[in-house]
Amino acid sequence: MARSLLPLVLASLLALATLHETQAIEYIVENRAENTPGGVRFRDELGVDYTKQRMRDATEFIWNLFKETTAAERRDTPRISLFVEVRDGIAASSGDIIHVSAKYMEDLTAANLKKDFNWVIYHEVTHSLQRNGNGQAPTGLVEGIAEFVTLTSGFIYDGFAQPGDGNNWDEGYGVTARFLEYCNGLKDGFVAELNKKMIDGYSDDFFNQLLGKTVDQLWTDYKAKYAN
Known part of the structure; x- marks a missing residue:
């Protein structure tokens, strides 16, 4: 009996492995601010190994959220690097x-250190995996999708935009993330489908194609929902 089931079990395992095909990404983490308070804090309270693991976790989360189960569906990203540096702001992603700003690391409270650091990781790793319409998509939408990822993951900072906040759908960051949350509630998987549509280009009409309303109509409905 056990022998007769073996081929079926092996076939099932092979199918499962194919479904969750692994794409090898090299993760590089370097502390370039070791002599600063923020650099010391990164070294002592987080570290390279922890950061690499969180980058891996973020990657898997994003692939699942975007419903990209095979390497063929995903953006080709052979390497993602993270450098802690002396710089202004919080963090930025390029190429x-x-x-990541060492000063930002220094200023985080003990209670928020890992939560806010993971917010940075999930947001910035999204930029390495998402589509942007070959540069044609509005910056606010690209940033909003990255923040939608952090919102869905639960890693959001104190003061994150509330539902109904903002003046424009493509205002970016938390405002757009909350709007995308609303759109995703109208059609589960909307953000994943929108991301897929942005492989080669971008059009506001993508919203109409997916939800049957223009993006401006959707924004009006969204604002009306939270008007009170």
Whole structure:
């Protein structure tokens, strides 16, 4: 009996492996601010190994959220690097390199350290995996999708935009993330489908194609829902 089931079990395992096909991404983490308070804090309270693991976790989360189960469906991203540096602001991503401010690391409270650091990781790793319509998509939408990822993951900072906030759908960041949350509620998987549509280009009409209303109509409905 056990022998007769073996081929079926092996076939099932092979199918499962194919469904969750692994795409090899190299993760590089470097502390370039070791002599600063923020760099010391990164070294002592987080570290390279922890950061690489969180980058891997973020990657898997994003692939699942975007419903990209095979390497063929995913953006080709051979390497993602993260550098802790002396720089202004919080973090930025360019060419699949994430630059994190050591001063930002220094200023985080003990209670928020890992939560806010993971917010940075999930947001910036999204930029290395998402589609942007070959640069044609509005910056606010690209940033909003990255923040939708953090919102869905639960890693959001204190003061994150509330439902109904903002003046324009493509205002970006938390405002657009909350709007996308609303759209995703109208059609589960909307953000994943929108991301797929942005492989080669971008059009506001993508919203109409997916939800049957223009993006401006959707924004009006969204604002009306939270008007009170």
